[in-house]
Amino acid sequence: MTHRLSRRSLATVVATTTAALALAACSTGGGSSTDKGAGEGPVPEPSSPVTISFASWVGAEPDMKTLVDTFQSAHPNIKIEFQNVPAEEANEKLTAQVAGGNPPDVAFIDASTTAQFAARKALVNLDNYIKRSDVVKADAYVPAFKTFVTYDNSMYGLPFDGESTALFYRTDLFQAAGITAPPTTWPEYEEAAKKLTDPAKRTYGNAMFASSPEAAYYWYPWLWQAGGKLLSDDGKQVLFNSAEAKTAAEFYVKMAQYAPKDYLNSNSYDGRQAFANGQVGMYVAGSWFAGTLGDEFPQIDGKWSVAPLPKGSAGCGTTIAGDALVMFSQGKNADAAWKFIEFLSQPENVAQWTYKSKAGTTLPPISSLLESPDLVATKPILKGFAEAMPCGVSNVVANPDWPKIEEAINAELAKAIYGEQTAAQALDNAAAEAEKIIR
Amino acid sequence: MWRERSAYGFLAPGLILFSIFTVFALGFAFYLTFREWNILEPEKPFIGLQNYQDLLHDKDFGRSIINTAYFTGASVPLGMIIGLAVALLLNQPIRGRGILRTLYFLPTVTPFVVAAIIWKWLYNGDFGLFNFYLLKTHLISEPLVWLSDKNLAMPAVVLMSVWTSVGFSMVVYLAALQAIPSDLYEAARIDGAGAWARLRYVTLPQLRPSTLFLMVMGIIGSFQVFTQIYIMTSGGPLDRTTTMVYYIYEAAFKFYEMGYASTLAYGLFVLLLVFTVLQLRLYRRADV
Amino acid sequence: MTTVVDRPAATAPIVSPPPRGPVWRRRAWLGFCYLVLVPGAILFVAPFAWLVSASFQHVGDIFSWPPQWIPKHPTLDGYKGFFGIGKAGELAQGSEGAWRWFLNSAFVAGSVTTLQLFFNSLAAYTFAKRTFPGRNLIFLVFLATMMVPPQVTLIPNYLVLKHVPFFGGNDVMGQGGHGFLDSYYGLILPGAVSAFGIFLLRQYMMSIPDELLDAARIDGAGEFKVFWKVVMPLCGPALAATAIFTFT
Numbered sequence: 001m002t003h004r005l006s007r008r009s010l011a012t013v014v015a016t017t018t019a020a021l022a023l024a025a026c027s028t029g030g031g032s033s034t035d036k037g038a039g040e041g042p043v044p045e046p047s048s049p050v051t052i053s054f055a056s057w058v059g060a061e062p063d064m065k066t067l068v069d070t071f072q073s074a075h076p077n078i079k080i081e082f083q084n085v086p087a088e089e090a091n092e093k094l095t096a097q098v099a100g101g102n103p104p105d106v107a108f109i110d111a112s113t114t115a116q117f118a119a120r121k122a123l124v125n126l127d128n129y130i131k132r133s134d135v136v137k138a139d140a141y142v143p144a145f146k147t148f149v150t151y152d153n154s155m156y157g158l159p160f161d162g163e164s165t166a167l168f169y170r171t172d173l174f175q176a177a178g179i180t181a182p183p184t185t186w187p188e189y190e191e192a193a194k195k196l197t198d199p200a201k202r203t204y205g206n207a208m209f210a211s212s213p214e215a216a217y218y219w220y221p222w223l224w225q226a227g228g229k230l231l232s233d234d235g236k237q238v239l240f241n242s243a244e245a246k247t248a249a250e251f252y253v254k255m256a257q258y259a260p261k262d263y264l265n266s267n268s269y270d271g272r273q274a275f276a277n278g279q280v281g282m283y284v285a286g287s288w289f290a291g292t293l294g295d296e297f298p299q300i301d302g303k304w305s306v307a308p309l310p311k312g313s314a315g316c317g318t319t320i321a322g323d324a325l326v327m328f329s330q331g332k333n334a335d336a337a338w339k340f341i342e343f344l345s346q347p348e349n350v351a352q353w354t355y356k357s358k359a360g361t362t363l364p365p366i367s368s369l370l371e372s373p374d375l376v377a378t379k380p381i382l383k384g385f386a387e388a389m390p391c392g393v394s395n396v397v398a399n400p401d402w403p404k405i406e407e408a409i410n411a412e413l414a415k416a417i418y419g420e421q422t423a424a425q426a427l428d429n430a431a432a433e434a435e436k437i438i439r
Numbered sequence: 440m441w442r443e444r445s446a447y448g449f450l451a452p453g454l455i456l457f458s459i460f461t462v463f464a465l466g467f468a469f470y471l472t473f474r475e476w477n478i479l480e481p482e483k484p485f486i487g488l489q490n491y492q493d494l495l496h497d498k499d500f501g502r503s504i505i506n507t508a509y510f511t512g513a514s515v516p517l518g519m520i521i522g523l524a525v526a527l528l529l530n531q532p533i534r535g536r537g538i539l540r541t542l543y544f545l546p547t548v549t550p551f552v553v554a555a556i557i558w559k560w561l562y563n564g565d566f567g568l569f570n571f572y573l574l575k576t577h578l579i580s581e582p583l584v585w586l587s588d589k590n591l592a593m594p595a596v597v598l599m600s601v602w603t604s605v606g607f608s609m610v611v612y613l614a615a616l617q618a619i620p621s622d623l624y625e626a627a628r629i630d631g632a633g634a635w636a637r638l639r640y641v642t643l644p645q646l647r648p649s650t651l652f653l654m655v656m657g658i659i660g661s662f663q664v665f666t667q668i669y670i671m672t673s674g675g676p677l678d679r680t681t682t683m684v685y686y687i688y689e690a691a692f693k694f695y696e697m698g699y700a701s702t703l704a705y706g707l708f709v710l711l712l713v714f715t716v717l718q719l720r721l722y723r724r725a726d727v
Numbered sequence: 728m729t730t731v732v733d734r735p736a737a738t739a740p741i742v743s744p745p746p747r748g749p750v751w752r753r754r755a756w757l758g759f760c761y762l763v764l765v766p767g768a769i770l771f772v773a774p775f776a777w778l779v780s781a782s783f784q785h786v787g788d789i790f791s792w793p794p795q796w797i798p799k800h801p802t803l804d805g806y807k808g809f810f811g812i813g814k815a816g817e818l819a820q821g822s823e824g825a826w827r828w829f830l831n832s833a834f835v836a837g838s839v840t841t842l843q844l845f846f847n848s849l850a851a852y853t854f855a856k857r858t859f860p861g862r863n864l865i866f867l868v869f870l871a872t873m874m875v876p877p878q879v880t881l882i883p884n885y886l887v888l889k890h891v892p893f894f895g896g897n898d899v900m901g902q903g904g905h906g907f908l909d910s911y912y913g914l915i916l917p918g919a920v921s922a923f924g925i926f927l928l929r930q931y932m933m934s935i936p937d938e939l940l941d942a943a944r945i946d947g948a949g950e951f952k953v954f955w956k957v958v959m960p961l962c963g964p965a966l967a968a969t970a971i972f973t974f975t
Binding site: 443445446447449450452453454456457459460461462463464465467468471478524525528529531532533539542543545546548549553554557558560561565566567568571602605606607610611613614615617618619645648649651652655656659662663665683684687688691692697700701704705707708711712715716719 | 771874
């Protein structure tokens with residue numbers, strides 16, 4: 001569960017481009033993705049042995065191994081072959097594999113990239129299969145997660161796990177600075193940041209990045225809390241330079257003075273290291289980070305805690321993200337591939353993969369599981385994250401031009417963080433750029 | 440006649456491998472410059488010269504050329520001059536030459552990615568070794584934030600690159616120094632040339648093929664600088680270190696505009712080709 | 728051909744004649760050399776030494792003030808990860824240690840280096856010491872292939888490897904199979920010649936006096952023999968340099 005703002009680990013950052021060279025490929029092309037799975041009744045079992053390749057960065061996780069073993073013993077004719085890729089290279093590798101005509105049959109991907117692959121006709125439209133399934137119900141998913149995998153009113157992926165973002169804070173630093181409780185409002189957040197900042201001691205309130213994609217990504221929660229939006233629902237109108245958005249941006253940029261300047265041009269990986277090393281007292285991250293802290297930084301156990309993000313003028317707001325299971329349209333065994341992702345998507349298996357997993361700290365994207373008392377009983381740390389889910393907003397815009405627009409937001413906010421323009425100017429400039437791109 | 444034909448025979452293995460693996464790929468990339476391709480879809484619609492027109496109006500690409508020129512202009516001469524100086528000193532009859540040579544050469548054989556990661560630590564504003572020693576020796580009074588400072592980021596990347604390239608120039612120069620026949624020095628000495636004159640009129644002219652090599656390779660290599668940028672600055676802060684290849688990389692793998700990325704790459708190619716032909720010409724005129 | 732033997736190899740002692748003049752001047756000059764070279768070497772090695780020190784430290788300890796050259800809490804976790812031992816190994820690579828990648832890389836690099844030394848010097852000799860129509864143009868074409876960044880040729884290259892005829896189940900048109908992908912050929916052959924190596928060796932060979940070659944030709948040596956018996960032995964330092972640069 002290490003992804004999104006890619007956790008660029010020191011070793012795996014190794015020129016992602018070269019990794020793509022080591023891939024396998026087959027013939028190009030691939031039929032239409034809508035006719036797969038057409039038919040009635042249960043999807044047939046393959047009559048002769050088939051192998052389904054499954055690309056993910058979780059193939060080595062014990063829970064995944066167990067799930068796959070269970071599946072294989074129930075379906076003796078289907079063999080699952082893992083293709084393990086580091087999370088931060090997954091997108092590029094899949095892209096190159098699709099280009100080379102040899103994508104895996106099934107992949108575990110960052111749910112937010114589903115639309116991007118679907119828009120390029122790389123994925124199987126799952127509507128036919130879902131219609132025939134007793135297990136997978138389109139309505140059972142938490143709406144925000146369903147949005148991730150929906151493109152052109154069809155589902156192209158099955159949400160598999162998810163998370164919201166919350167405020168991680170160092171209880172030891174809070175105590176030392178005389179702060180008794182985590183901030184619940186913007187003014188409290190600013191006050192805490194101020195108290196935590198002491199450059200002479202190398203401690204700071206929070207982390208701030210003027211780089212891409214961090215500059216925009218960490219602004220979004222403030223935007224939601226102020227009641228702002230990125231684009232109109234039809235994607236044609238730019239809304240991120242509204243008055244609410246400007247309030248959010250001004251507050252956000254102001255927080256740069258309580259951040260280590262050294263990481264302005266760095267990435268979130270360094271920011272999280274800084275949190276673990278006690279260099280920053282507060283850090284906004286998804287629930288997966290709780291698991292990472294426990295695994296990799298046992299020495300700070302008991303020195304950190306999690307709180308919901310502070311509320312803004314429009315109430316609570318948090319950025320959500322998740323992973324999804326998808327099937328590639330160039331795959332040859334769509335029915336068997338479906339059998340596999342259908343199996344993984346059974347509620348008990350989703351629960352096993354998310355909150356019931358030993359080290360896992362992700363949330364189930366299925367409403368009934370998310371609201372069940374079983375979840376809080378099993379993993380108390382997830383309580384705040386699960387509660388924040390209703391005010392979850394996705395930062396993903398299903399628009400092929402969005403990466404360029406987001407790049408403009410990044411670049412302009414970065415200039416504001418470096419003091420070259422005001423936050424309001426930044427948003428206006430980015431909006432002007434965005435309007436040019438949308439036209 | 441036979442001897443001429445054997446020359447082609449000697450070149451054949453290289454030429455064949457090159458045509459299969461390199462020239463064909465280059466041709467395909469050239470074909471893409473007239474196309475729009477997002478890598479994922481098989482369709483590559485023909486768009487004529489659109490990519491080339493976009494290139495001419497791309498201000499960001501223009502800035503990346505300036506950044507690249509800054510990087511090249513600083514790192515190539517520095518690496519060569521320091522490499523030459525070290526090679527000249529190491530060519531003296533001193534003890535421990537082998538060890539010293541190895542020490543200077545270590546950075547060159549350190550994998551580039553690893554080197555970039557170490558230097559990122561060294562430059563860390565709060566915990567880096569650079570600031571530690573600079574503060575300790577009172578050369579600075581406030582910590583510098585090297586890679587996050589608009590004006591220091593590029594010099595910081597240059598410094599790191601020079602560190603990795605000195606060993607290379609040194610080895611090339613050393614090999615060439617050892618090949619200079621000692622009778623040349625004898626003759627110069629008999630003519631009454633002092634140490635300086637021998638360096639100026641014997642050593643340096645003899646090193647010209649190596650100098651040409653290092654310059655051509657240095658310019659080709661540093662015009663394509665990527666790894667350091669990717670790891671240490673990601674093109675920031677505020678695009679101050681966005682070099683041409685980093686920009687091309689973003690076009691290809693961030694925005695999936697393979698056709699445009701290929702066009703940019705050919706822009707870079709033309710620049711480099713002109714530079715290289717000019718250098719080879721200048722040297723030929725100077726009779727090397 | 729005794730001159731051949733007399734030429735220094737990469738590790739041979741000094742070529743530069745010892746400075747003449749009074750003893751104090753010689754001493755002062757050597758002292759100056761040390762004074763520049765030793766501190767310089769320390770500066771050059773410091774980042775590398777820091778890497779070694781960091782490899783024995785926990786991530787958290789790397790960020791401490793003042794920086795520690797000698798790890799306070801030494802750990803072998805990094806190395807365990809590399810060899811795939813224990814929990815650190817699992818975290819790093821799943822169940823397999825990075826050392827397997829390391830062995831694969833070493834095999835590929837070794838093969839590439841051997842092939843390159845031969846093919847590169849063959850081509851370099853031709854460019855340096857032979858005259859034939861189209862020499863400069865062909866040389867420029869070789870150089871030009873280095874001028875397009877690999878980020879762009881990555882995907883075309885990949886397609887080329889996939890469509891190599893007769894390999895990996897491909898037919899004569901290069902269709903149907905996976906060509907050189909997933910095979911050592913795909914990793915080794917594209918690297919078997921390099922414009923870089925050819926250029927490096929060519930520049931070095933240009934400094935070999937033509938008289939040596941002519942003498943050998945007069946003795947009746949064929950072109951290959953001239954190349955193999957006269958030129959190659961003279962190229963020790965340059966070949967060593969090429970080998971090192973190719974391998975890394």
